[in-house]
């Protein structure tokens with residue numbers, strides 16, 4: 001389990017350790033620089049022997065200080081080094097100044113200027129140590145020009161230059177994963193292409209930061225390696241253990257640390273699919289999925305099949321009477337009942353229903369709103385082991401576009417909203433991608449969860465889940481978990497059914513952890529299936545994925 005820190009949290013950890021006298025800032029900087037060199041040489045073994053050439057860009061803060069350490073360490077290995085500094089050496093913070101001065105005993109420092117950079121020989125290694133966690137505002141033009149990938153392209157064979165970023169490629173906001181935006185007065189319609197030198201390898205210190213995993217971070221950072229710089233002061237293991245309710249302050253990455261094969265079921269996500277021996281079907285929960293009219297039932301059917309594959313003891317699809325025949329032609333293990341309206345639904349949904357899934361293919365309008373209200377009022381009742389979990393997706397969300405507050409008046413702690421960015425914008429227009437400005441996706445979803453009083457899952461390549469009070473986690477379908485083929489019609493319907501199916505079971509842990517598990521399993525199923533996937537393949541991949549979780 002990995003935490004994703006903000007820049008401020010990282011600074012607080014570093015300062016607490018320095019204040020306690022365990023370590024000095026200078027020692028941390030030395031470890032950071034050495035760690036970065038070791039990570040680069042491990043990634044590119046051809047650089048580990050012989051002398052090579054590096055170009056190192058240093059900034060005005062401690063990120064620049066790391067750059068001076070790297071320059072010194074590579075020089076010791078016999079390398080030719082060109083060091084450029086953005087800013088005034090006399091104004092460097094103390095530790096960076098010491099490392100600057102140590103470096104100038106061995107080499108020179110040139111003010112950062114892209115003509116001067118172009119005049120140098122082609123480097124084998126390009127090191128971006130301009131800004132890390134301390135970036136506070138957009139890059140000045142002169143700097144953006146120097147960092148522009150165009151500078152590199154002037155050398156013949158520039159594709160062979162290995163690009164190493166210290167903490168991040170400079171310009172990336174490590175709290176939001178956003179890249180510098182153009183000034184407001186620039187042509188609003190012009191396509192904005194940020195000047196950015198993406199990295200092949202980014203070395204982060206102590207912990208990943210949010211910006212490494214959300215927004216543009218994964219695209220510009222390349223591989224991210226975390227270097228241990230010996231900050232030992234706090235033990236995050238207990239607090240951040242996935243499978244337990246989340247911490248209010250720290251965001252966690254949905255990434256099981258216990259993935260060994262086989263994976264013990266008592267650990268998340270195995271804990272979400274494990275079943276007690278000896279139960280009967282009602283002991284494993286009953287999911288009801290509400291679906292749409294004739295010709296619109298595919299989405300509901302996929303959600304229902306997934307809920308059954310997820311492990312719910314039984315799943316019933318409720319459909320308008322005129323869609324009964326169509327659904328009967330498609331369904332076997334999933335049970336089917338006609339349900340004309342919200343009144344009929346109240347009669348049918350007894351107290352053995354443990355999860356409800358509404359939205360996929362239901363249609364937008366007052367009928368769906370009435371169903372949603374009835375579902376949110378459904379109580380676990382006498383025979384239930386706990387209150388019913390309600391998953392609202394797609395049309396169940398859009399139906400409240402005109403007045404989201406009427407939805408939020410009814411949503412409760414066992415409700416999960418699963419919008420994609422478009423649906424999210426309709427319910428939370430001020431928090432939408434277009435309007436949220438410098439607010440990170442994580443903070444936007446946290447605010448949304450507080451407003452709705454329930455769990456909100458905002459889908460995407462970076463999926464963010466938050467619950468009221470601040471608990472949040474991120475799943476990043478990037479790097480080795482990239483599944484671009486999951487961008488296929490109906491994948492979201494499957495996710496809604498998966499959450500409902502897992503949440504329906506009596507042994508399922510805290511609902512937030514169930515939602516995290518569903519997101520991870522959804523991606524894992526796509527990953528194991530591979531390209532060519534269509535949404536219908538996902539539920540039938542689950543048994544294979546589950547088999548890797550069994551003890």
Ligand SMILES: NC(=O)C1=CN([C@@H]2O[C@H](COP(=O)(O)OP(=O)(O)OC[C@H]3O[C@@H](n4cnc5c(N)ncnc54)[C@H](OP(=O)(O)O)[C@@H]3O)[C@@H](O)[C@H]2O)[C@@H](O)CC1
Pocket residue numbers: 010011014028029032059060061062063064065066093130131132133134135136137138139140166167205206229
């Ligand atoms: N955490 C740890 O444990 C360890 C951290 N370490 C390293 O320290 C790094 C963090 O250092 P940091 O705090 O000094 O921040 P950094 O990124 O160097 O930038 C600050 C400077 O940039 C300036 N500035 C900002 N934006 C600007 C802009 N757009 N345009 C122009 N200027 C701008 C800003 O100016 P100001 O805002 O103050 O005016 C200030 O001068 C971290 O990423 C890691 O590499 C390791 O050494 C050891 C262990």
Ligand SMILES: Nc1ncnc2c1ncn2[C@@H]1O[C@H](COP(=O)(O)OP(=O)(O)O)[C@@H](O)[C@H]1O
Pocket residue numbers: 419420459460461463477482483484485486487488489490491492493494495522
């Ligand atoms: N490029 C991608 N990489 C990884 N996951 C993706 C990608 N695109 C979409 N997804 C995931 O696929 C699902 C799509 O859901 P949604 O947008 O609701 O689709 P639909 O409405 O067609 O069912 C979400 O879980 C989302 O996170």
Ligand SMILES: [K+]
Pocket residue numbers: 063128129130131132165166167168169170
């Ligand atoms: K950097």
